[in-house]
Amino acid sequence: MPELVVENLKKSFAGNAVLEDINFTVNDGEFFTLLGPSGCGKSTTLSCVAGLEHPDSGTIRVGDQIFFDGDPRTAVPPESRNLGLVFQSYALWPHMTIAYNLALPLKLRKVSKAEQKRLVDEALDKVDMLHLRDRYPHQLSGGQQQRVALARGIVYAPGVLLLDEPLSNLDAKMRDQARIWLKSLQREVGITTVYVTHDQIEAMSLSDRVAVFMHGRLQQVGTPTAIYETPATTEVAGFIGRCNLLEGQIEEAPAEGRTVRVELGTTGQRLHVVRRDGAHEGQNVTVGLRSERITLAGPADVADDGVNVLKATVKHCSYTGARFEYQLSLGGLDIIAESPIRHEGEEINLLIRPEDCLLYPTTI
Ligand code: ADP
Ligand code: MG
Numbered sequence: 001m002p003e004l005v006v007e008n009l010k011k012s013f014a015g016n017a018v019l020e021d022i023n024f025t026v027n028d029g030e031f032f033t034l035l036g037p038s039g040c041g042k043s044t045t046l047s048c049v050a051g052l053e054h055p056d057s058g059t060i061r062v063g064d065q066i067f068f069d070g071d072p073r074t075a076v077p078p079e080s081r082n083l084g085l086v087f088q089s090y091a092l093w094p095h096m097t098i099a100y101n102l103a104l105p106l107k108l109r110k111v112s113k114a115e116q117k118r119l120v121d122e123a124l125d126k127v128d129m130l131h132l133r134d135r136y137p138h139q140l141s142g143g144q145q146q147r148v149a150l151a152r153g154i155v156y157a158p159g160v161l162l163l164d165e166p167l168s169n170l171d172a173k174m175r176d177q178a179r180i181w182l183k184s185l186q187r188e189v190g191i192t193t194v195y196v197t198h199d200q201i202e203a204m205s206l207s208d209r210v211a212v213f214m215h216g217r218l219q220q221v222g223t224p225t226a227i228y229e230t231p232a233t234t235e236v237a238g239f240i241g242r243c244n245l246l247e248g249q250i251e252e253a254p255a256e257g258r259t260v261r262v263e264l265g266t267t268g269q270r271l272h273v274v275r276r277d278g279a280h281e282g283q284n285v286t287v288g289l290r291s292e293r294i295t296l297a298g299p300a301d302v303a304d305d306g307v308n309v310l311k312a313t314v315k316h317c318s319y320t321g322a323r324f325e326y327q328l329s330l331g332g333l334d335i336i337a338e339s340p341i342r343h344e345g346e347e348i349n350l351l352i353r354p355e356d357c358l359l360y361p362t363t364i
Helices: 042-050 098-108 113-126 142-154 172-189 200-206 224-229 234-239
Strands: 004-013 016-026 031-035 057-062 065-068 083-087 160-164 192-197 209-214 217-222 243-252 259-264 269-274 284-290 295-297 308-319 324-330 333-339 347-352 357-361
Touching (some): 004 042, 031 042, 113 142, 234 357, 243 269, 269 357, 324 347
Parallel strands (some): 031 209, 083 160
Antiparallel strands (some): 004 016, 243 259
Protein backbone atom coordinates (compact mmCIF):
# COMPACT_ATOMS: atom_id res chain seq x y z
CA MET A 1 0.00 0.00 0.00
CA PRO A 2 1.18 3.55 -0.67
CA GLU A 3 2.63 6.00 1.80
CA LEU A 4 0.91 9.26 2.70
CA VAL A 5 3.01 12.40 2.50
CA VAL A 6 1.94 15.76 3.93
CA GLU A 7 4.23 18.71 3.28
CA ASN A 8 4.22 22.32 4.45
CA LEU A 9 0.53 22.25 5.21
CA LYS A 10 -0.98 25.57 6.26
CA LYS A 11 -4.57 26.35 7.06
CA SER A 12 -6.39 29.28 8.58
CA PHE A 13 -10.02 29.98 9.31
CA ALA A 14 -11.09 33.63 8.95
CA GLY A 15 -7.51 34.83 9.34
CA ASN A 16 -6.74 32.61 12.34
CA ALA A 17 -3.88 30.24 11.65
CA VAL A 18 -4.94 26.74 12.68
CA LEU A 19 -2.17 24.70 11.01
CA GLU A 20 1.32 26.05 10.58
CA ASP A 21 3.75 24.18 8.41
CA ILE A 22 2.73 20.60 9.10
CA ASN A 23 5.03 17.91 7.68
CA PHE A 24 4.82 14.16 8.10
CA THR A 25 5.04 10.91 6.17
CA VAL A 26 3.00 7.85 7.05
CA ASN A 27 4.73 4.72 5.82
CA ASP A 28 3.18 1.72 4.13
CA GLY A 29 1.11 -0.24 6.64
CA GLU A 30 1.97 2.09 9.49
CA PHE A 31 -0.36 3.02 12.35
CA PHE A 32 0.33 6.73 12.70
CA THR A 33 -1.40 8.88 15.32
CA LEU A 34 -1.97 12.61 15.55
CA LEU A 35 -2.06 13.32 19.28
CA GLY A 36 -2.72 16.63 21.00
CA PRO A 37 -5.10 18.59 23.19
CA SER A 38 -8.52 19.58 21.95
CA GLY A 39 -8.45 22.40 19.40
CA CYS A 40 -4.82 21.92 18.32
CA GLY A 41 -5.68 21.13 14.69
CA LYS A 42 -5.80 17.31 14.48
CA SER A 43 -9.21 17.02 12.82
CA THR A 44 -8.43 19.88 10.46
CA THR A 45 -5.34 18.01 9.30
CA LEU A 46 -7.35 14.85 8.75
CA SER A 47 -10.06 16.79 6.89
CA CYS A 48 -7.40 18.23 4.59
CA VAL A 49 -6.12 14.72 3.83
CA ALA A 50 -9.68 13.53 3.22
CA GLY A 51 -10.39 16.52 0.96
CA LEU A 52 -13.22 17.83 3.14
CA GLU A 53 -11.20 21.01 3.70
CA HIS A 54 -8.68 22.66 1.41
CA PRO A 55 -5.40 23.81 2.94
CA ASP A 56 -4.20 27.37 2.22
CA SER A 57 -0.98 25.89 0.93
CA GLY A 58 1.06 22.71 1.02
CA THR A 59 1.10 19.31 -0.67
CA ILE A 60 -0.75 16.09 0.09
CA ARG A 61 -0.11 12.91 -1.81
CA VAL A 62 -0.64 9.18 -1.48
CA GLY A 63 1.96 7.22 -3.42
CA ASP A 64 2.26 8.91 -6.82
CA GLN A 65 -1.19 10.45 -6.68
CA ILE A 66 -1.17 14.13 -5.77
CA PHE A 67 -4.37 15.01 -3.87
CA PHE A 68 -3.49 18.64 -3.34
CA ASP A 69 -0.61 20.81 -4.49
CA GLY A 70 -1.66 24.29 -3.38
CA ASP A 71 -4.39 24.95 -5.93
CA PRO A 72 -7.98 24.07 -4.87
CA ARG A 73 -9.01 23.97 -8.55
CA THR A 74 -6.84 20.92 -9.24
CA ALA A 75 -7.53 19.21 -5.91
CA VAL A 76 -8.70 15.61 -6.13
CA PRO A 77 -12.31 15.49 -4.84
CA PRO A 78 -12.90 13.51 -1.62
CA GLU A 79 -14.76 10.67 -3.34
CA SER A 80 -11.85 10.06 -5.71
CA ARG A 81 -9.22 9.77 -2.98
CA ASN A 82 -10.16 6.20 -2.06
CA LEU A 83 -9.77 6.75 1.67
CA GLY A 84 -11.60 4.99 4.49
CA LEU A 85 -13.13 7.43 6.97
CA VAL A 86 -14.37 6.68 10.47
CA PHE A 87 -15.48 9.39 12.83
CA GLN A 88 -16.45 9.63 16.47
CA SER A 89 -20.12 9.81 15.51
CA TYR A 90 -20.69 6.54 13.71
CA ALA A 91 -22.76 8.19 10.99
CA LEU A 92 -24.62 4.99 10.08
CA TRP A 93 -27.85 5.37 8.13
CA PRO A 94 -30.55 4.61 10.72
CA HIS A 95 -33.14 3.35 8.22
CA MET A 96 -30.81 0.84 6.57
CA THR A 97 -29.63 -2.54 7.80
CA ILE A 98 -26.01 -3.03 8.79
CA ALA A 99 -25.33 -4.96 5.59
CA TYR A 100 -26.92 -2.22 3.49
CA ASN A 101 -24.89 0.47 5.29
CA LEU A 102 -21.77 -1.34 4.18
CA ALA A 103 -23.02 -2.07 0.67
CA LEU A 104 -23.72 1.59 -0.02
CA PRO A 105 -20.14 2.73 -0.64
CA LEU A 106 -19.69 -0.32 -2.90
CA LYS A 107 -22.87 0.53 -4.82
CA LEU A 108 -21.50 4.02 -5.39
CA ARG A 109 -18.36 2.41 -6.79
CA LYS A 110 -20.47 0.30 -9.16
CA VAL A 111 -19.43 -3.02 -7.64
CA SER A 112 -21.60 -5.94 -8.80
CA LYS A 113 -24.33 -7.24 -6.46
CA ALA A 114 -22.64 -10.60 -5.85
CA GLU A 115 -19.31 -8.95 -5.15
CA GLN A 116 -21.03 -6.46 -2.82
CA LYS A 117 -22.36 -9.29 -0.69
CA ARG A 118 -19.02 -11.04 -0.58
CA LEU A 119 -17.12 -7.89 0.43
CA VAL A 120 -19.75 -6.80 2.98
CA ASP A 121 -19.74 -10.20 4.68
CA GLU A 122 -15.96 -10.35 4.64
CA ALA A 123 -15.67 -6.90 6.28
CA LEU A 124 -18.35 -7.71 8.88
CA ASP A 125 -16.59 -10.96 9.66
CA LYS A 126 -13.33 -9.09 10.29
CA VAL A 127 -15.00 -7.06 13.04
CA ASP A 128 -16.99 -10.08 14.37
CA MET A 129 -20.33 -8.57 13.35
CA LEU A 130 -21.41 -10.91 10.59
CA HIS A 131 -24.19 -12.43 12.73
CA LEU A 132 -25.82 -8.99 13.08
CA ARG A 133 -25.75 -8.10 9.36
CA ASP A 134 -29.54 -7.80 9.05
CA ARG A 135 -30.13 -5.64 12.10
CA TYR A 136 -30.64 -1.88 12.12
CA PRO A 137 -28.17 0.46 13.82
CA HIS A 138 -30.48 1.26 16.76
CA GLN A 139 -30.56 -2.45 17.60
CA LEU A 140 -26.81 -2.41 18.29
CA SER A 141 -24.79 -1.16 21.26
CA GLY A 142 -22.42 1.79 20.84
CA GLY A 143 -19.44 -0.53 20.64
CA GLN A 144 -21.11 -2.67 17.99
CA GLN A 145 -22.07 0.39 15.95
CA GLN A 146 -18.47 1.52 16.10
CA ARG A 147 -17.34 -1.85 14.75
CA VAL A 148 -19.80 -1.53 11.89
CA ALA A 149 -18.53 1.98 11.16
CA LEU A 150 -15.03 0.57 11.01
CA ALA A 151 -16.10 -2.28 8.74
CA ARG A 152 -17.67 0.29 6.44
CA GLY A 153 -14.38 2.20 6.47
CA ILE A 154 -12.46 -0.79 5.11
CA VAL A 155 -15.09 -2.54 2.96
CA TYR A 156 -13.94 -1.01 -0.35
CA ALA A 157 -10.23 -1.64 0.40
CA PRO A 158 -9.20 2.01 0.67
CA GLY A 159 -5.55 3.03 0.25
CA VAL A 160 -5.43 4.74 3.62
CA LEU A 161 -7.71 4.56 6.66
CA LEU A 162 -8.45 7.83 8.50
CA LEU A 163 -9.89 7.55 12.01
CA ASP A 164 -10.95 10.59 14.02
CA GLU A 165 -11.42 9.81 17.73
CA PRO A 166 -13.37 6.65 16.83
CA LEU A 167 -13.44 5.32 20.39
CA SER A 168 -14.38 8.51 22.24
CA ASN A 169 -18.05 7.64 22.57
CA LEU A 170 -17.40 4.30 24.24
CA ASP A 171 -17.22 3.89 28.00
CA ALA A 172 -13.83 3.24 29.57
CA LYS A 173 -13.98 -0.55 29.68
CA MET A 174 -15.31 -0.91 26.16
CA ARG A 175 -12.66 1.49 24.96
CA ASP A 176 -9.94 -0.77 26.39
CA GLN A 177 -11.38 -3.77 24.55
CA ALA A 178 -11.96 -1.78 21.37
CA ARG A 179 -8.32 -0.67 21.40
CA ILE A 180 -7.15 -4.26 21.41
CA TRP A 181 -9.31 -5.44 18.54
CA LEU A 182 -8.71 -2.27 16.54
CA LYS A 183 -4.98 -2.85 16.73
CA SER A 184 -5.25 -6.49 15.70
CA LEU A 185 -7.65 -5.59 12.90
CA GLN A 186 -5.24 -2.98 11.57
CA ARG A 187 -2.39 -5.53 11.67
CA GLU A 188 -4.51 -8.14 9.92
CA VAL A 189 -5.65 -5.80 7.15
CA GLY A 190 -2.19 -4.17 7.00
CA ILE A 191 -3.69 -0.85 6.01
CA THR A 192 -1.85 2.46 6.32
CA THR A 193 -3.73 4.25 9.10
CA VAL A 194 -3.90 7.81 10.40
CA TYR A 195 -5.55 7.95 13.80
CA VAL A 196 -6.58 11.11 15.62
CA THR A 197 -6.95 11.24 19.39
CA HIS A 198 -6.45 13.47 22.41
CA ASP A 199 -5.99 10.36 24.56
CA GLN A 200 -2.32 9.64 25.15
CA ILE A 201 -2.93 6.08 26.35
CA GLU A 202 -4.71 5.29 23.08
CA ALA A 203 -1.94 6.93 21.10
CA MET A 204 0.84 5.13 22.95
CA SER A 205 -0.74 1.69 22.91
CA LEU A 206 -1.97 1.65 19.30
CA SER A 207 0.65 3.46 17.28
CA ASP A 208 3.83 2.64 15.47
CA ARG A 209 4.59 6.36 15.55
CA VAL A 210 2.95 9.36 17.15
CA ALA A 211 2.94 12.99 15.98
CA VAL A 212 2.42 15.34 18.91
CA PHE A 213 0.46 18.46 17.97
CA MET A 214 0.30 21.68 19.97
CA HIS A 215 -1.30 24.93 18.80
CA GLY A 216 -1.31 23.92 15.14
CA ARG A 217 2.31 22.84 15.09
CA LEU A 218 3.98 19.46 15.19
CA GLN A 219 6.21 19.30 18.22
CA GLN A 220 7.61 15.83 17.74
CA VAL A 221 7.16 12.75 15.59
CA GLY A 222 8.45 9.47 16.97
CA THR A 223 7.77 6.03 18.36
CA PRO A 224 5.75 5.91 21.59
CA THR A 225 8.96 5.07 23.45
CA ALA A 226 10.84 8.03 21.96
CA ILE A 227 7.97 10.40 22.72
CA TYR A 228 7.83 9.24 26.33
CA GLU A 229 11.52 8.76 27.10
CA THR A 230 12.93 11.69 25.16
CA PRO A 231 10.23 14.30 24.68
CA ALA A 232 11.52 17.03 22.37
CA THR A 233 10.09 19.94 24.32
CA THR A 234 8.79 20.70 27.82
CA GLU A 235 5.32 20.93 26.28
CA VAL A 236 5.52 17.37 25.01
CA ALA A 237 6.97 16.20 28.33
CA GLY A 238 4.12 17.94 30.15
CA PHE A 239 1.43 16.58 27.86
CA ILE A 240 2.48 12.92 27.82
CA GLY A 241 2.35 11.17 31.19
CA ARG A 242 2.67 13.09 34.43
CA CYS A 243 5.78 15.18 34.46
CA ASN A 244 7.01 17.73 36.99
CA LEU A 245 8.69 20.69 35.31
CA LEU A 246 11.17 22.41 37.61
CA GLU A 247 12.96 25.65 36.81
CA GLY A 248 16.62 25.96 37.64
CA GLN A 249 20.06 27.01 36.58
CA ILE A 250 23.12 24.95 35.70
CA GLU A 251 25.70 25.55 38.45
CA GLU A 252 28.37 23.23 37.27
CA ALA A 253 28.95 21.57 33.89
CA PRO A 254 32.33 19.83 33.87
CA ALA A 255 33.59 19.40 30.30
CA GLU A 256 34.12 15.64 30.56
CA GLY A 257 31.29 14.97 33.01
CA ARG A 258 28.33 12.69 32.34
CA THR A 259 26.10 14.95 34.40
CA VAL A 260 25.60 18.63 35.12
CA ARG A 261 24.52 20.06 38.47
CA VAL A 262 21.35 22.10 38.50
CA GLU A 263 20.29 24.40 41.30
CA LEU A 264 16.53 24.22 41.53
CA GLY A 265 15.26 27.79 41.71
CA THR A 266 14.66 29.00 45.21
CA THR A 267 14.45 25.55 46.79
CA GLY A 268 18.14 25.54 47.71
CA GLN A 269 18.32 21.95 46.45
CA ARG A 270 20.57 20.54 43.78
CA LEU A 271 20.09 17.84 41.22
CA HIS A 272 22.60 16.00 39.04
CA VAL A 273 21.12 15.55 35.61
CA VAL A 274 22.53 13.71 32.57
CA ARG A 275 23.93 16.41 30.32
CA ARG A 276 22.52 17.34 26.99
CA ASP A 277 24.30 18.97 24.04
CA GLY A 278 24.77 22.67 24.59
CA ALA A 279 24.36 22.56 28.37
CA HIS A 280 26.63 25.13 29.99
CA GLU A 281 27.21 26.81 33.32
CA GLY A 282 24.84 29.64 34.12
CA GLN A 283 22.21 28.38 31.66
CA ASN A 284 18.60 28.63 32.74
CA VAL A 285 17.00 25.24 32.38
CA THR A 286 13.83 23.32 33.02
CA VAL A 287 14.16 19.83 34.46
CA GLY A 288 11.42 17.34 33.63
CA LEU A 289 10.82 14.69 36.24
CA ARG A 290 8.20 12.01 35.69
CA SER A 291 6.13 11.25 38.76
CA GLU A 292 6.69 7.49 38.55
CA ARG A 293 10.46 7.83 38.18
CA ILE A 294 10.79 9.38 41.63
CA THR A 295 11.40 6.81 44.35
CA LEU A 296 10.14 7.77 47.77
CA ALA A 297 12.24 6.79 50.79
CA GLY A 298 12.30 7.46 54.52
CA PRO A 299 14.78 10.07 55.84
CA ALA A 300 17.07 7.32 57.13
CA ASP A 301 17.14 5.20 53.96
CA VAL A 302 20.40 5.12 52.03
CA ALA A 303 20.54 5.78 48.32
CA ASP A 304 22.75 4.03 45.75
CA ASP A 305 25.85 5.84 44.50
CA GLY A 306 25.18 8.58 42.02
CA VAL A 307 21.47 8.80 42.85
CA ASN A 308 20.19 12.24 43.86
CA VAL A 309 18.57 12.57 47.26
CA LEU A 310 16.21 15.54 47.64
CA LYS A 311 14.29 16.43 50.75
CA ALA A 312 10.59 17.06 50.53
CA THR A 313 7.55 17.24 52.76
CA VAL A 314 4.27 15.45 52.19
CA LYS A 315 1.31 17.75 51.60
CA HIS A 316 -1.20 15.15 50.61
CA CYS A 317 -1.33 11.45 49.86
CA SER A 318 -4.19 9.78 48.03
CA TYR A 319 -4.85 6.09 47.55
CA THR A 320 -5.82 5.11 44.01
CA GLY A 321 -5.93 1.35 44.47
CA ALA A 322 -2.92 0.48 42.37
CA ARG A 323 -0.65 3.01 44.10
CA PHE A 324 -0.35 6.05 46.31
CA GLU A 325 -0.17 9.48 44.75
CA TYR A 326 1.75 12.10 46.65
CA GLN A 327 1.61 15.83 46.48
CA LEU A 328 4.89 17.04 47.86
CA SER A 329 6.61 20.30 48.61
CA LEU A 330 10.18 20.50 47.43
CA GLY A 331 11.47 23.61 49.21
CA GLY A 332 8.22 25.39 48.37
CA LEU A 333 7.76 23.90 44.88
CA ASP A 334 4.76 21.62 44.41
CA ILE A 335 5.56 18.31 42.81
CA ILE A 336 3.77 15.00 42.36
CA ALA A 337 5.17 11.50 42.83
CA GLU A 338 3.80 7.97 42.90
CA SER A 339 4.67 5.07 45.11
CA PRO A 340 3.48 1.47 45.45
CA ILE A 341 3.80 1.75 49.24
CA ARG A 342 2.57 4.20 51.82
CA HIS A 343 5.16 6.25 53.69
CA GLU A 344 4.44 7.47 57.20
CA GLY A 345 5.65 10.83 58.43
CA GLU A 346 5.85 14.23 56.88
CA GLU A 347 9.52 14.25 55.92
CA ILE A 348 10.40 12.20 52.88
CA ASN A 349 13.40 11.68 50.65
CA LEU A 350 13.13 11.63 46.88
CA LEU A 351 15.59 9.34 45.15
CA ILE A 352 16.14 10.45 41.58
CA ARG A 353 18.53 8.95 39.06
CA PRO A 354 20.33 11.51 36.85
CA GLU A 355 19.30 9.57 33.73
CA ASP A 356 15.63 9.91 34.67
CA CYS A 357 15.83 13.71 34.50
CA LEU A 358 14.94 15.47 31.26
CA LEU A 359 16.92 18.65 30.66
CA TYR A 360 15.68 21.57 28.54
CA PRO A 361 17.03 25.07 28.01
CA THR A 362 14.39 27.46 29.35
CA THR A 363 12.77 29.41 26.56
CA ILE A 364 11.29 32.75 27.39
P1 ADP B 1 -8.81 19.17 17.19
O1 ADP B 1 -9.34 18.15 16.26
O2 ADP B 1 -7.35 19.02 17.45
O3 ADP B 1 -9.57 19.26 18.48
P2 ADP B 1 -9.66 21.05 15.15
O4 ADP B 1 -8.79 20.70 13.99
O5 ADP B 1 -11.06 20.57 15.12
O6 ADP B 1 -8.93 20.62 16.51
O7 ADP B 1 -9.71 22.62 15.31
C1 ADP B 1 -8.57 23.43 15.34
C2 ADP B 1 -8.98 24.88 15.46
O8 ADP B 1 -9.63 25.28 14.27
C3 ADP B 1 -9.94 25.14 16.59
O9 ADP B 1 -9.62 26.38 17.17
C4 ADP B 1 -11.29 25.20 15.90
O10 ADP B 1 -12.18 26.02 16.59
C5 ADP B 1 -10.92 25.77 14.54
N1 ADP B 1 -11.81 25.31 13.48
C6 ADP B 1 -11.97 24.03 13.05
N2 ADP B 1 -12.82 23.95 12.02
C7 ADP B 1 -13.26 25.22 11.79
C8 ADP B 1 -14.15 25.81 10.83
N3 ADP B 1 -14.78 25.05 9.92
N4 ADP B 1 -14.34 27.14 10.91
C9 ADP B 1 -13.68 27.89 11.81
N5 ADP B 1 -12.82 27.41 12.72
C10 ADP B 1 -12.60 26.09 12.72
MG1 MG C 1 -10.98 16.86 16.56
